Amino acid sequence: MYKDSSSLALGALAWILADQARAERFLDLTGLTPDGLRGAVGEVSTHRAIFDFLASHEPDLVGAAQALDVSPEILIRAQEELTR
Numbered sequence: 001m002y003k004d005s006s007s008l009a010l011g012a013l014a015w016i017l018a019d020q021a022r023a024e025r026f027l028d029l030t031g032l033t034p035d036g037l038r039g040a041v042g043e044v045s046t047h048r049a050i051f052d053f054l055a056s057h058e059p060d061l062v063g064a065a066q067a068l069d070v071s072p073e074i075l076i077r078a079q080e081e082l083t084r
Contacts, residue, residue, distance in 0.1 A: 005078035008068070009047035012054060012075065015067045022060065026053050044082055051079030 017023045027033065030049045032040070040046045054061045054075055065072040 005081045009050045015064045048082045
């Protein structure tokens with residue numbers, strides 16, 4: 001379904017942003033602003049931040065995995081791939 005870690009990150013970001021409280025927590029924890037996120041959405045550092053956010057809170061990791069129809073392990077592997 002997702003051909004690479006970056007496309008998976010963008011799918012995960014859409015899931016994060018679908019819930020206002022979760023979106024605000026993501027912005028607070030990453031230090032991004034909505035405008036900053038728009039400008040950096042294609043950057044690898046932003047994709048890493050998305051996976052780091054999910055990996056740091058298991059309910060989000062599991063919820064995103066279910067919504068994206070992948071296993072949580074796929075999300076963790078994508079995170080690891082982007083940190084190399």
